[in-house]
Amino acid sequence: MSHIREDFREILRLVRPGSRVLDVGCGEGALLDLLAHEKQIDGRGLEISAEGVAACMARGLSVVQGDADQDLDHFPDRSFDYAVLSQTLQATRNPRHVLDELLRIADRAIVSFPNFGHWRVRWSLLSRGRMPETKALPMPWWSTPNIHLCTLADFIALAADLNLRVDASAAFAGKGPARPMNPTGALENWRAETCLFMLSRNGAAPIGELPSVSDDLFAG
């Protein structure tokens, strides 16, 4: 199972067995399938393309065609343990509302996004004076779906504004494995190319002990 995306591996680590998971922007259902097999979750998905939904149906997944901006509103309160939004927040029309909705319908949100504060992005803009095109942000400005890019520091500020608590955080670079990070650490806003957070509402029950990043769930 070495072909598993590193962010999926991290999500797999965070999600508790037998929980209810909503994957927003689930594509062809690879993550839901993985979580169903490895963690026996009860999964649902939201996906924008009909072909993606058809592929999910063929896997036996309950996936609805729709998007984060318009369809989260129709889920009942706390109908999931986790809502996953992988590399999509920056492409939504109203990220603040989306984040708020994720934590209305689920007890915990797992959100990943490219960090616009990464040094390569800063250097690209500073040196070339052009919109950055990096490994994490490969498309030119006129075709990118990313309309609401943010830095790690921006995200943490928004989370604080929404009274959210960071339960776990990890950083990725390229295709390398996740490493734990301190989201308020001085250098992380430069170092983290892609960030992944697990969030909950302040005042919600704290999550129990998490396995450490070095645990390899696929060993053996």
Add this chain to the structure above:
Amino acid sequence: MAALDLVTSAGGGTWRFPANAPLRLDSGGVIEGLEVAYQTYGQLNADKSNAVLICHALTMDQYVASPHPVTGKPGWWPRLVGPGKPLDPARHFIICSNVIGGCMGSTGPASINPATGKAYGLSFPVITIADMVRAQAMLVSALGVETLFAVVGGSMGGMQVQQWAVDYPERMFSAVVLASASRHSAQNIAFHEVGRQAIMADPDWRGGAYADHGVRPEKGLAVARMAAHITYLSEPALQRKFGRELQRDGLSWGFDADFQVESYLRHQGSSFVDRFDANSYLYITRAMDYFDIAASHGGVLAKAFTRARHVRFCVLSFSSDWLYPTAENRHLVRALTAAGARAAFAEIESDKGHDAFLLDEPVMDAALAGFLSSAERDRGLT
């Protein structure tokens, strides 16, 4: 069901309601000795877990996968039902019954009223989609089936599937709703009213008692069909198929069918009257107009499905369907989601209009086949 009265041939027959258990209708009426005509394909397995009910649309019937006795045409859903298809008689026990109020063997306005010895005509009680489903549920029990693996239907068939999920959720494992709606819109009702008025304006309709006079309101029924047929197609599909093409060189400077689209519609109308009863058309369109699941659940559609959380739903809409547009299907899906049911939904890109659910749409085929085969796996059928 002790009083089983099956007048059955292999693969189909007519089931008569037992005298001590007549069908009670939403209108408050009762139909004594109601008969339901049905076809079956395949065999019920030992643990009775492979039964599928297919619910037909307005002008369809129970001949889903066998030749039509009047027209001789092959079954109406060959893409879904047949050897090697997602619903395969080799694996499934497939049931399809003519809706009550219909005209292909189930009791309807053209049937003889035992009390008078004459056709019911307008003395037939107004029926609803829920009445149709109640009759189906009785038939399914009579066939020895407690729980259906799937209930499947498009258009009005999809309305019946929804009604099943509301009234008999414990008797179904999965549900397929194609190109349907949870209520009729003003536009839906308006088009049906045009059709009904066309029938009732035909002098041969005779207040619905045309059978007593040995005539049939064929012209009115044909016009009703022509108007309805336009709603089954999209504007681009009509344009692609016919454009402004003429039947023959030059215009007639009169009111013959100059344009191919006119000739096509006239043919649709005239061939329809050979196989359909005008009063059945009135009653079934009325049942569709009255259909509004939310209305009986405090106006909140999601409340209708709270008992159906275990049912896995597949809902598909078609981008060019303006009869039951994506917005209506999405409305259903959102209600299912809010109820906590397991819903899968996709809008299939197609320019074929409402009828697309019966036509060649590879993405729909893949989605349906995938949905049904994974449901079979989870039901332990494969």
